[in-house]
Amino acid sequence: MIYKRLGDYIEPVNIRNKELQVTTLLGVSIKKVLMPSIANTIGTNMKTYKIIEKNQFAYGPVTSRNGDKISIALLEDFEKAIVSQAYTVFKVSDEQEVLPQYLMMWFRRPEFDRFARFKSHGSAREVFDWEELCDTQLPIPSIKKQQQIVAEYNTVTNRIQLNEKINTNLEATAQALYKHWFVDFEFPNAEGKPYKSSGGEMVYNEELDKEIPVGWSVERLEKLTKKICVGFVGSLYDSYCGKEEGIPMLRTTDLTTQGMSYKDLKYVRKEFHCKNIKSQLKKGDILVARHGTNGMPVIFDADFEANCLNTIIIKPNKIQISSKLIHCYLNSVETKKQIQGSLGGSVQSVLNTKIISDLLFFNRNDTTDLISKNLGLFQAEIERKRSQLFQLEELQSLLLAKMTQVELKTLSS
Missing domain, CATH: 3.90.220.20 (DNA methylase specificity domains)
Structure with a gap:
């Protein structure tokens, strides 16, 4: 098993929002996604904020506030956004060698979180800094193999999102039925x-x-x-x-x-x-x-x-x-x-x-009994979809765990 030093494949990005052209402000959650920021920015100089582009990463080096998770995410839903100066923005140097989506899969592994927490240092607050991120070791298979791994992972992720959407609709329909009858x-x-x-x-x-x-x-x-x-x-x-x-x-x-x-x-x-x-x-x-x-x-x-x-x-x-x-x-x-x-x-x-x-x-006994039975059917279907979700999430975790078991090729082969 050949592991590579991550720092040989990534580089920092430090472009500021000097012209105020980018207005979408995002933050990195411990769920490893970029989401709309809830920070109060009234009176804040947004020119100092960093621009992040699609397929670039942002991470918060301070780890002492996040429990066991490292706040790191890949921008996929926007062409450009801005993040706080507290985040480090970086990108893959050559996407013909490493896919950003493959690298993000590695960052989702609980083993990466444990490694980053172990390497964090500081007294008042613990930090997993850029040098330590660059020293991370990971397997880098051929680009074709990376594409296969990402495609398999995305297939499971899309099914998870579909099930979540179905359950959201089932919940909304159940709530609408309750309102129709009891409100x-x-x-x-x-x-x-x-x-x-x-x-x-x-x-x-x-x-x-x-x-x-x-x-x-x-x-x-x-x-x-x-x-x-x-x-x-x-x-x-x-x-x-x-x-x-x-x-x-x-x-x-x-x-x-x-x-x-x-x-x-x-x-x-x-x-x-x-x-x-x-x-x-x-x-x-x-x-x-x-x-x-x-x-x-x-x-x-x-x-x-x-x-x-x-x-x-x-x-x-x-x-x-x-x-x-x-x-x-x-x-x-x-x-x-x-x-x-x-x-x-x-x-x-x-x-x-x-x-x-x-x-x-x-309350009215006959009506309450009838709607209870109807809503019970909704709940049974919701639970069935959630059971499928648990299985899909286990498969998702298994795919992340198997990233160290792929048959690797050196970049020179």
């Missing part, structure tokens, strides 16, 4: 027609200060669940954490708009899990972050044992209401307004179990 009150009447627009009888409800369908009740969410509680509150310490083994401990950072993330999991020892019964999770439980306006509600949809840290857990009474119906309810605009009102208008306030328990939910 607009256009659920099917006895004749299968939309209730309200077909002249369905409405009655004023004092508690909500609005009209609701006749025969509907208003219930506190607590009455429709088995339990609403807070999981283990505290920090993860070595005394009860396992190293990449044990029981997964889900945190607020694992709650995403795509659902529960099972990447980069933290683990606790079995005895810790058994001791903390209250925070043990079962499939169908809903986790709500304790900070923010609506807490990013997410359904725990895995079949393995897990515990949770610093989150509110809602355990639905599935005889009365499905997990997906509660999930759609928590994500609705109306519920967010209820939560915001309970927080007193502050987005920084901490959610507690009382706020969640006291949320008011419309």
Whole structure:
């Protein structure tokens, strides 16, 4: 296996935005993508910012703030953009020798992150500087082999993106169905027609200060669940954490708009899990972050044992209401307004179990049962797609791991 010094194939780029011709400002995330910057640039001299062009890289040399990840990314979605002066911009010297996309695959490897963290140095903050990046060793096969590796990786990546898009559409459709039935009150009447627009009888409800369908009740969410509680509150310490083994401990950072993330999991020892019964999770439980306006509600949809840290857990009474119906309810605009009102208008306030328990939910047994069944079909398909996603992500990781196993040729051959 022949490894090459990366510095022999890359070179720094230091072009400033002196003419202010480039306005797209990007930042490098620890997910190794360039994304729109959220930095406050009012009063900032944008002439000093660096220009990055398509197929060029940017990375943040400071590693002490990023946990185990190195902030490095390849620009692919724009022809030109600007990044902060704090980033180092560089490019491949000769794309006939190294494909930028192949190199980016190497940077995505967890082994690269570990190497960079190990090589980082400094007292107040640790830095993985340009010289150390250049000293990185990696295999560089023929350009044809690189193209094959990149094509295979991109095929898997595109399938992942397609599945994510399908799930986003399924979630949006489920949310729209919930709104149609439980907000607009256009659920099917006895004749299968939309209730309200077909002249369905409405009655004023004092508690909500609005009209609701006749025969509907208003219930506190607590009455429709088995339990609403807070999981283990505290920090993860070595005394009860396992190293990449044990029981997964889900945190607020694992709650995403795509659902529960099972990447980069933290683990606790079995005895810790058994001791903390209250925070043990079962499939169908809903986790709500304790900070923010609506807490990013997410359904725990895995079949393995897990515990949770610093989150509110809602355990639905599935005889009365499905997990997906509660999930759609928590994500609705109306519920967010209820939560915001309970927080007193502050987005920084901490959610507690009382706020969640006291949320008011419309309920009518036959209608609730019917929409629960319909939304359950959506959730089953979402879980099926997510299962495919996990398999694709494992394949993606395997392709990155196999980069050291390709049959290599020297550049002179």
